[in-house]
Amino acid sequence: MTTREIEENPTLNKGSLKxxxxxxxxxxxxxxxxxxxNDFRIILIEQIYIIRRYLVYFFFxxxxxxxxLVFAMxxxxxxxxxxxxLLRIISGTVTFALVTVGFTSVAQRLSxxxxxxxxxxxxxxxxxxxxxxxxxxxxRLVILIPSIVTPIVAxxxxxxxxxxxxxxxxGVMILGAFSLVALGTTLGVLVKSYELISLVCNAFIxxxxxxxxxxxxxxxxxxxxxxLGWVLPSTYTSxxxxxxxxxxxxxxxxxxxxxxxxxxxxxxxxxxxFLKWSAD
Amino acid sequence: xxxxxxxxxxVSNLTKIYEAGGRSKARQPIVANDAISLEINQGEVFGLLGxxxxxxxxxxxxxxxxxxxxxxxxxxxxxxIIKHPAFVKSLASYLPQRGIAFEYTEVHKALLFAGQLKGLxxxxxxxQSEQLIGELDLGExxxxxxxxLSGGMRRVxxxxxxxxxxxxxxxxxxPTNELDPVRRRRVWNIIQEINRERGITCILVTHNxxxxxxxxxxxxxIDKGKVLAxxxxxxxxxxxxxxxxxxxxxxxxxxxRDTKTIAEEVKFKLDQRFHSATLxxxxxxxxxxxxxxxxxxxxxxxxxxxxxxxxxxxxxxxDFKLAHTSLEDVYLHHVGPExxxxxxxxxxxx
Ligand SMILES: Nc1ncnc2c1ncn2[C@@H]1O[C@H](COP(=O)(O)OP(=O)(O)OP(=O)(O)O)[C@@H](O)[C@H]1O
Ligand SMILES: [Mg+2]
Numbered sequence: 001m002t003t004r005e006i007e008e009n010p011t012l013n014k015g016s017l018k019x020x021x022x023x024x025x026x027x028x029x030x031x032x033x034x035x036x037x038n039d040f041r042i043i044l045i046e047q048i049y050i051i052r053r054y055l056v057y058f059f060f061x062x063x064x065x066x067x068x069l070v071f072a073m074x075x076x077x078x079x080x081x082x083x084x085x086l087l088r089i090i091s092g093t094v095t096f097a098l099v100t101v102g103f104t105s106v107a108q109r110l111s112x113x114x115x116x117x118x119x120x121x122x123x124x125x126x127x128x129x130x131x132x133x134x135x136x137x138x139x140r141l142v143i144l145i146p147s148i149v150t151p152i153v154a155x156x157x158x159x160x161x162x163x164x165x166x167x168x169x170x171g172v173m174i175l176g177a178f179s180l181v182a183l184g185t186t187l188g189v190l191v192k193s194y195e196l197i198s199l200v201c202n203a204f205i206x207x208x209x210x211x212x213x214x215x216x217x218x219x220x221x222x223x224x225x226x227x228l229g230w231v232l233p234s235t236y237t238s239x240x241x242x243x244x245x246x247x248x249x250x251x252x253x254x255x256x257x258x259x260x261x262x263x264x265x266x267x268x269x270x271x272x273x274f275l276k277w278s279a280d
Numbered sequence: 281x282x283x284x285x286x287x288x289x290x291v292s293n294l295t296k297i298y299e300a301g302g303r304s305k306a307r308q309p310i311v312a313n314d315a316i317s318l319e320i321n322q323g324e325v326f327g328l329l330g331x332x333x334x335x336x337x338x339x340x341x342x343x344x345x346x347x348x349x350x351x352x353x354x355x356x357x358x359x360x361i362i363k364h365p366a367f368v369k370s371l372a373s374y375l376p377q378r379g380i381a382f383e384y385t386e387v388h389k390a391l392l393f394a395g396q397l398k399g400l401x402x403x404x405x406x407x408q409s410e411q412l413i414g415e416l417d418l419g420e421x422x423x424x425x426x427x428x429l430s431g432g433m434r435r436v437x438x439x440x441x442x443x444x445x446x447x448x449x450x451x452x453x454x455p456t457n458e459l460d461p462v463r464r465r466r467v468w469n470i471i472q473e474i475n476r477e478r479g480i481t482c483i484l485v486t487h488n489x490x491x492x493x494x495x496x497x498x499x500x501x502i503d504k505g506k507v508l509a510x511x512x513x514x515x516x517x518x519x520x521x522x523x524x525x526x527x528x529x530x531x532x533x534x535x536x537r538d539t540k541t542i543a544e545e546v547k548f549k550l551d552q553r554f555h556s557a558t559l560x561x562x563x564x565x566x567x568x569x570x571x572x573x574x575x576x577x578x579x580x581x582x583x584x585x586x587x588x589x590x591x592x593x594x595x596x597x598x599d600f601k602l603a604h605t606s607l608e609d610v611y612l613h614h615v616g617p618e619x620x621x622x623x624x625x626x627x628x629x630x
Contacts (some may be wrong), residue, residue, distance in 0.1 A: 035399065042393050049384045117379020123346055124374040125397050126366065279347040 039131040043122075047139035050109075055143070062101060062146040069093045070154040073215065083161070084246075090155040090163075091242035092215040094173065095234050097147030099208045102181045104201040105140040107188030110275075111197050120279050129277050133268065137181050144177045152245070164247030172244050172257060176237030179260045182267025183233055189275045208234035233263045287355075288449065288481045289320040289343060294352035296338050296505075312338040314505035315352070325475050325482040325495055330502035331615050336485045337377060339502070340451050343483070344374055356449070370399070373447035377454055380426075380438050387429075387437055388413065388422040391444055398445025405444065412440045416470065431458040439467065443474065450474070451483045456491065464488070468495050493607040501614045508614045517605040520613045524581050526588065528572045529599040539566050546574075546591050554584060570598075578604065 051058070073089040074081060081089065113119040122132055155161040184201070191197050208214070212229040213221060221229065229235040240256035243249065294316040300307035312335045320326045328336045341347040343354055345365025354361050361368040382390035388409060395405030413422050416436055421429060429437060439455060455471070456464045472495050474480050486492045493513055501509040501516075509516050530539060543564045550562050562584075563575040576584050581602060589597065 039397055042396050046382060046385060046393055053384060117376060118381045118383075119379075120341075120346060121374070121376060121379050121381045124344055124369060124372075124376070126369040126399065127397055279341045 036128045036131045039127040040135045043127070043132055043135035044139050047135060048142065051139060051143055058143050059146050062097065062143070063150045066093050066097045066147055066150040067154045069096065070151050071158060074159060081159075086155060086159050086161055087163075087242050087245045088215065088217065088238075090151045090161070091238050091245060093151035093154075094148055094241055095176070095214050095238040096209045097151070098144060098177050098180050098237065099205055099234050101147055102140065102144050102177050103184035103187075103204060103208070104198075105143070106136055106181055106185040107191075107197050107201060108194070109136065109140070110185065110188035111192070111194040114192070115194065123277050123279070129275060130272055133185065133271050133275060137178065137185060137268075140181055141174070141177055144181075148173050148177070163245050166244075166247075168249065169241070169244040172237075172240045172253075172260075175257065175260050175264065176233070176241065179233045179264035179267065180237065182264045182271065186267045186270045186274075189271050208232050214238045233260060236260050236263075287319045288322040288324075288357060289483075290353075290355040291319070291339075291343065292317045292353050294339070294342065294354065295350050296335070296342060296347065297350045311505050313342070313349070316502070316505070316507055317352075318500050318507060318510055320481060320483060321498070323475070323479045323481055324497045325471065325484060327492055327496035327499035328483065328485045328502060329487075329489055329492075329499055329611055334502045334615075335505040336502055337453055338505075340374075340453060340483060340485060343368070344372055344451055345369055346374075368449075371447065372449035372451055373398075373442040373445065375435075375438050375442040375450070375452040375455055377457075380434070380441065382441070383427045384425060386423050386425055387418060387440075390426055390437070391440055394441040395444035398447075400445055408444055408446070409440075412443055416440050417466070432460060432463055435459055436463060436467065439470070446478065447480065449481045449483070451485075453485045454487065455484065456486065456488050464491060468492070471495055489608045489611045490606065496607070499607070501611060503615045509610065513607045513610070516610045517607070520610055521605045522578050523575045524578045524602055524604045526574045526576060526581075526585060527601050527603060528574070528588075528592070528597055530570050530572065530592070530596050531598040539569055539572055542592060543572055546588060549591060550584065550587065553587065554580060 070089060070093050073093070074086065110119070113122075152163060152165075156163060187200060187204075188197060191200055207228065211221075211225055212232050213226070213235045218226055218229060218235075236256040236259045240253050240260065243253035243256070294313050295311070296313040298310040298312055300309050314335075316335075316339060328339065330336050338347065342349050343356070343361075345361050345368045349362060356368045356371065359367050382393060385393065391409035391412060392402070392405045395408055396402060400408065413419055416439065418437060418440060421433055421437070426434065426437060435455060435458060439452070442450060442452070452471075456467050459467060468491060471482055471484070475482050484492060484496065496513060498512050499510070499516065500507050509519070511519075530542075543566055547562060547564050555561060565573045565575075567573055574588065585602065589600075
């Protein structure tokens with residue numbers, strides 16, 4: 001006797017149907033939420049295990065790189081930067097590092113998983129796609145820590161910069177990193193081929209790190225690049241961070257935070273919607 | 281109270297078409313599954329056999345809710361899993377052909393993770409994983425990273441991961457590929473055990489037809505997306521042949537008589553004594569100087585064997601076995617090089 005027959009025959013007892021559905025169709029909201037969190041936690045740990053193989057190299061390289069960048073920018077062509085310019089260098093370096101490291105990481109991981117078939121393995125598990133994506137994102141945020149910390153430390157050590165450190169700064173940096181990673185992930189979802197992803201990512205990186213209002217202030221850029229800058233998350237990340245470093249919270253930096261939140265959300269929604277959770 | 285859901289999985293008229301990739305107009309869409317209908321009963325070990333590209337993986341992917349059929353329906357325990365793929369995921373475990381996660385995790389932790397992702401609590405997962413490490417003999421590799429294991433051990437660990445959470449349905453795509461003979465036997469035994477003891481419904485995709493024969497309770501032979509044969513191994517064997525054969529190994533006490541002469545003598549007497557118009561004739565084949573194969577109608581085998589043994593003389597016979605057509609023969613009959621021949625034969629008869 002199948003459930004279909006049970007369903008089609010109203011005179012029959014529906015007990016056995018319920019038993020099967022109890023597990024799953026009738027699972028309570030709270031239950032689902034705690035399951036989702038548990039799944040998120042496990043996948044996060046697994047992803048960190050993947051990263052931990054090269055964590056030492058990663059931390060080393062991502063400390064040296066930003067350090068060198070801050071050093072170089074501060075002494076560029078006999079340039080003697082003032083406090084504002086130095087802050088821009090720091091925030092620019094943080095953004096630069098977030099873009100180079102964060103933007104590509106999840107996108108590339110996803111395409112590797114797609115190629116190896118691991119993505120399908122996760123699909124076959126009774127887990128939520130959102131748990132999976134979020135865990136993937138957060139796991140890659142971990143490796144961004146040195147990229148965020150080093151420029152600030154370098155600024156303090158090399159230039160005796162007075163930096164305004166507070167939780168708001170931390171929040172903004174995490175949000176900036178998150179939105180960049182989320183948009184990178186979107187790319188990984190929309191572009192299927194590994195080679196193409198590398199190409200597209202590199203193009204984005206060059207534009208976001210160098211050809212947009214990051215190291216160079218907005219008003220010094222040619223108009224087309226200024227316009228381009230409005231749609232790039234890096235612009236808002238950089239701006240918000242430099243405001244925070246200076247301790248000047250004004251309407252502009254709240255706007256930055258708003259834009260970044262929206263971008264992060266859009267990234268996650270697109271990822272959730274378009275990440276193919278099947279073998280089709 | 282309605283208890284049993286006899287048909288665990290009901291697949292009807294399932295068709296899966298992959299759109300042609302690339303821009304070239306010459307490329308045809310691929311019909312990976314072509315109107316497949318079959319039922320898999322609760323608690324049975326069901327085999328999916330067929331050559332490369334037959335559509336086996338495509339079929340199990342759809343049963344697991346991993347791919348959406350182009351047409352047709354799949355009910356698992358009576359629930360439409362095209363509408364509710366999450367249902368089958370909560371019930372079934374999958375040992376895929378490739379791409380198991382937990383690459384950089386130690387085996388014992390991977391088992392824990394797999395269990396927890398299946399909804400077990402940490403303690404439950406711990407208990408089950410320890411049990412499985414024992415059953416699958418994984419003690420030695422429990423602390424090894426998954427990516428450092430040999431290809432065969434990965435399969436065994438993969439089976440362990442799939443068994444975490446005590447699934448009701450276990451789908452295995454080539455579970456014995458790459459395994460050494462001892463491990464292969466072990467995996468077959470494990471499959472048989474878990475099926476018997478826990479009543480897990482197993483779907484097995486395999487190319488290892490000869491070995492799987494003892495484990496499989498029912499099989500479907502698939503080629504080019506179509507089911508060519510479906511049933512118990514015994515039924516399928518009978519369909520292609522009602523003959524059994526007696527395989528005799530003779531020893532050196534033959535003295536003056538050689539195997540060929542014996543064969544001729546025995547055949548003559550057998551034909552005189554047993555042959556009737558309604559049954560196929562006895563066929564003899566001398567495979568080597570000491571080996572003789574006698575094909576005989578299955579129904580008569582008991583009597584005939586006694587007769588043959590007494591004719592040849594038991595002291596001359598070193599070893600003998602009575603065998604029926606094997607599942608491998610059935611497989612070859614349907615998809616082997618002679619398959620098209622068999623088909624045209626059937627066609628000309630009808
Ligand atoms: N994602 C896909 N896109 C396009 N075609 C596919 C896809 N997956 C499978 N196919 C095609 O569908 C057919 C059936 O493939 P499938 O993987 O189901 O075969 P199989 O029976 O599992 O073979 P094997 O024994 O080699 O694993 C093949 O022709 C294959 O090329
Ligand atoms: Mg396959």
